[in-house]
Structures are given as structure tokens and as C-alpha cells.
Amino acid sequence: MSTPHIDRAFILAAGMGKRLRPHTDTMPKPMVPVAGKAMIDHTLDRLVAYGVHDVTVNLHYRATQLEQHLGQRHAPRLTFSFEQTLLDTGGGMNKALYTMGNQPFFAFSGDTLWEDGVSGDALTRMASMWDDSKMDLLLLLQPVSAMTLTGGVGDYDILPNGQIIRSTTQTGTHMWTSVRIVHPRLFENAPNGPFSFLQLMDKAQANGRLFGLEHDGAWHHISTPADLASVEAHLAATGGSISPSNPVYPPAKPTA
Numbered sequence: 639m640s641t642p643h644i645d646r647a648f649i650l651a652a653g654m655g656k657r658l659r660p661h662t663d664t665m666p667k668p669m670v671p672v673a674g675k676a677m678i679d680h681t682l683d684r685l686v687a688y689g690v691h692d693v694t695v696n697l698h699y700r701a702t703q704l705e706q707h708l709g710q711r712h713a714p715r716l717t718f719s720f721e722q723t724l725l726d727t728g729g730g731m732n733k734a735l736y737t738m739g740n741q742p743f744f745a746f747s748g749d750t751l752w753e754d755g756v757s758g759d760a761l762t763r764m765a766s767m768w769d770d771s772k773m774d775l776l777l778l779l780q781p782v783s784a785m786t787l788t789g790g791v792g793d794y795d796i797l798p799n800g801q802i803i804r805s806t807t808q809t810g811t812h813m814w815t816s817v818r819i820v821h822p823r824l825f826e827n828a829p830n831g832p833f834s835f836l837q838l839m840d841k842a843q844a845n846g847r848l849f850g851l852e853h854d855g856a857w858h859h860i861s862t863p864a865d866l867a868s869v870e871a872h873l874a875a876t877g878g879s880i881s882p883s884n885p886v887y888p889p890a891k892p893t894a
Contacts, residue, residue, distance in 0.1 A: 644765055644819065646738050647690050647714075648731055651678060651748030652698035652721050657861045666700040668748030669707055672858075672866070673873045673880060676707065677749050680880045686713050688761040690744065694719055694737045696730045727835035731820075732828050740822055742768060747816040751869070751880050752778075755855030760817065767800070767851050768819050774847040775839060776819040777802065779812035780857040787868045788859040794850060802850035804843060812850065815857045 655667030662670065668678035675683075678695075685693060696719040697704055708716055719734035731745065744761065754760055760778060768776055779802065782790045792810030794802040804810070824838050842848035858869045858880070873880070 643689060644742055644744055644761075644768075645689065645691050646741070647685050647693045647744040647746070648734070648738065648820075649678060649681060649693060649695045649746050649748050650727055650730055651704060652696045652701075652724060652730055653748070654699045655749075658863060658866065661863065661866065662699075666704045666748075669700075669704060670749075670860075670866070672751060672860070672869060677751060677860070678704075678708070679711075681746050681748075681750050682708075682711065682714065684759075684761065685744065688759065690714055692717070692737070694734050695748075696721055696725075696734060698722075698724050724832065726832040728828065728833040728838055729831055731835065732825055732830075732833075735822055735825055738822055742770065742819050742821045745816075745818050745820050749860055750816050751858040751860065752815060752817065752853065753856040753858075753880055755853065757854050760853055760855065764817070764819055764851055767849070769849075770821065772847060773819075773849050774821045774824040774845065775842040775849070777839075777848070777850045778815045778817035778853050778857075779850045780815050780853050782811060782813055784856070785813060785859065787856075787872050788861070788865040790859065796850050796852065800849045800851075801846065802843070802848055804840065812852065813857075813859070815853060817853075 651668040655662035658667055669676045691714050693714045694717045698721040701720055705718055717737050725733055757763055764776055779794055782792050790813045791808040792805050793814045794804055794812045795810040796802050824842060860866050
């Protein structure tokens with residue numbers, strides 16, 4: 639089976655980021671800097687280095703501010719989906735699903751941060767695992783035992799065949815990182831308006847088409863100012879990298 643090249647992605651960046659106040663009082667959460675760079679730019683630089691050319695970003699809270707920030711970039715090509723009313727994680731993606739074509743795409747939360755492990759680039763590993771004949775959704779999962787900097791809960795257990803089962807009591811072995819590959823067919827018969835992407839995750843599980851890949855590097859779950867301080871201290875002490883050092887394209891236009 640050949641490894642598919644995934645050239646589109648969706649980033650959910652519309653949320654209010656209330657738990658990260660006061661940082662989000664003056665900027666949307668995806669713009670909060672970590673290691674000197676906005677969280678969303680870390681993800682975009684990884685996507686560019688992997689080879690994704692087109693990314694859709696949904697906007698709501700401080701939408702103009704985030705649009706202007708991202709407008710400084712010259713890669714990847716960005717499409718913005720504005721939400722006058724928040725549509726939640728499923729509805730927001732569904733609204734702009736047409737921008738993804740009819741092929742599998744990467745999807746992330748706007749605050750996703752990870753460091754690659756010994757197995758290499760997480761996006762490449764996920765694309766290598768993707769099997770269109772049996773998957774509608776593939777999640778990157780972090781062992782709860784590895785969540786030492788920020789809090790972790792056991793969202794899922796991984797079966798021997800790679801399928802995953804959600805733990806309704808959050809006592810599973812792995813936490814979902816929000817990094818995923820999605821096939822648009824998963825949205826068939828999805829409701830109009832706001833709904834949670836969790837509904838589609840459960841749908842894929844019920845259909846036997848939900849799979850997971852264990853991440854072997856660090857993943858940082860930044861919800862609170864304490865989480866942010868912990869991750870910043872870790873990166874400063876270890877020299878950890880959450881962006882490629884030499885992305886395929888420069889991450890932003892030069893500033894005057």
C-alpha cells in the first residue's frame with residue numbers, strides 16, 4: 639500500500655480560550671506565543687515542512703487580529719472561514735468542508751503543540767498508517783503516562799489491530815492530541831449548525847473505522863497559564879523543538 643500525500647489541512651481557531659486568561663484577554667489563543675512563536679505558527683510550519691499547501695482556518699474570537707497575523711505568512715495558502723456564531727468543533731469544520739475536496743486531510747486544534755520522537759515526523763507517520771479502505775478517522779494519541787508537564791486524561795484505549803475505543807470514564811491508556819486525519823465522508827448526514835466533532839469520532843468507532851497511532855514524542859496540552867509556564871520552562875531547559883528548524887518555506891514575510 640502506497641503512502642498517500644495529504645496536501646490539505648483544517649485548523650480550528652475560533653474558540654474563546656477562556657481557561658488561558660489573562661493571555662487571551664488581548665489575543666486569540668492560537669496567537670499566544672510559546673518558545674517565541676504563536677502556537678498556530680508552530681503547526682503551520684510543520685505542515686509546510688511536511689508538504690501541505692492549502693490550509694483552512696476558522697475564525698470567531700478576535701477574528702480580525704488572527705487574520706491579520708496569519709496574513710503575514712506566505713506559506714501555506716490560507717483560506718479563512720468566519721463564524722458569526724460559534725459552530726463548535728464539528729459544525730465549524732463542516733461549514734468549510736468544501737475546501738478540503740474529497741480526499742483525507744489533516745485537522746488540528748489551534749493550540750496543538752508537539753515534539754517529534756525517535757520515530758520521526760508525526761505527520762509522516764500518520765500518513766503512512768492511513769488506510770482509506772478501512773479508516774474514516776485516524777487520531778494521534780499520547781500515552782497518559784507521558785503527560786508529565788500538563789494534565790492528562792485517558793480518552794482512549796488502543797486495540798491490537800490499531801482500532802481505538804473511547805473510555806467514557808476517561809480511564810483509558812491514551813489521551814487524544816487533537817491531531818488527526820479525517821476523510822470527508824465522515825461528515826455524511828452530519829447535522830447543520832453547531833455540533834461537537836466528538837459525535838463523528840463516536841460514529842467512526844461505531845462503524846469500526848476509528849484508528850489510533852501512539853505518539854512517541856512530547857505533546858503539550860496547554861489549557862491554563864500554569865500549563866503554559868510549565869511548557870515554556872521545559873522548552874527553555876531542554877532545547878525541545880516544536881517547529882522544524884528549517885521549514886521548506888520561510889514561515890513569515892520579513893518585517894520592516
